[in-house]
Amino acid sequence: MDTEEFRVRGKEMVDYICEYLENLGSRRVTADVEPGYLKELIPSEAPAQPEPWDDIMADVDNKIMKGVTHWQHPRFHAYFPSGNSFPSIIADMLSDALGSIAFSWIPEREGCNLTDVADETLAASPVCTELETIVLDWYAKALALPQEFLHYSPGSRGGGVIQGSASECILVSMLAARAQAIKYLKLDRPEADDSEFLPQLVAYCSTESHSCVEKAAMIALVKLRILDTDDNCSLRGETLRKAMKEDEENGLMPFFVSCTLGTTSSCAFDNLLELGPVCRSRPCVWFHVDGAYAGNSFICPENRHLMKGLHHADSFNTNPNKWLLVSFDCSCMWVRDRVKLTSALIVDPLYLQHKRSDETIDYRHWGIPLSRRFRSLKLWFVFRRYGISGLQEYIRNHCRLAKKFEELVRKDERFEVVNDVKTGLVCFRLNGTDRLNQDLLANINASGKLHMIPSLVKGRYIIRFAVTAERETDDDIDHAWEVIQEHATDLLNSYKI
């Protein structure tokens, strides 16, 4: 494809995207296909010769779209939102065009006999790093995070980074915690191999934490204790304190706690004010706070009571690619002490070293991959085009619509609301058995008119209703509730027959 063809096809694609998003409401929300459907429609080998563009686009319509679950659909109420917006899409186009691989501010090959080559000629892409530090500070300030999490704050040792997912944020914070704990234990046994300390280490989370904490512990080869929550699905300080004490008495060393602000199942909030001091009372516990979805809501001052106690945290993550109109992937993570994070992840071969590492951030030491896309660009575009006021308006609209949905559910005595609705997620169930609720959800999802997913809260099957679309309206909520009520009536009648 040459520049002229790109100009034409690129503009056509913008039109295609606009048409898709504008008319999304008329499609089924979910794909109606069987596993393996695409294998029947697409050749088993890549084409040997170039194919006409129109043929490719025809296949997008006829073959690809069939298998799409439309996450941007106004009737998509599953999971959490998948952030998306025009400024973010456009910024990603530019990032793709620049194609920078921004692992370091400037990877000068020190010691490689290239001393007469100016530093600048070897720069990986300074702007990718610099914009990331700046917009992460912007976002930290917009969320009113503790000053210690900022890059540019007097005396700060902290800073923010964009990771690919919340799972990665939790994994790297656990790896950093593990490195700190091993360093601490080595004070008494400097001759021991690092691996000898692993059986001693224990991490904590709650039954409501996301499964990625369990995965991180599997990867890090450490024990994980999954603690019970109170009746509101909140992890409490006393539960953590007792568990740590018990483990310490058994010769183990608590080293990492992951708690959640806005759990996946029911958007519950752990009690940081209680958990923080328990962590601080131990010699070497890293306290991570996962706000993958709900963390974004702290951009609205009225939601900040939900983050009380965050000043105790060593690290915090929230995903703008969930609830801040930024397309996947963009998961922001802040740490109180960047050296504690990077010291767990620094591997510095000669070909990546440079003279200016003291003055600059090298994001390759802040995460797992070496290569990184220019992801801060889309966050910057979104901040600038919406402004903080526009983003607050978006979050407030979702919270308001969730409250409206909650009210509708409460008015119908056949149903019960089972979570404390504080954000854009409402959990509810039809009075009766789990089986009845499973049937209700299965029928609704099979109709293709709405899409929701279930979860288990305190052992009970519940249905999650998340407000997700950028421009979700009151009518969308009314419509969703009508569909749910109709299916409930049909189901209850069929049980009577």
Ligand code: PLP
């Ligand atoms: N933490 C919470 C609270 C979540 O809700 C999720 C996903 O929904 C995750 C972590 C995992 O997110 P990711 O897909 O970015 O790894």
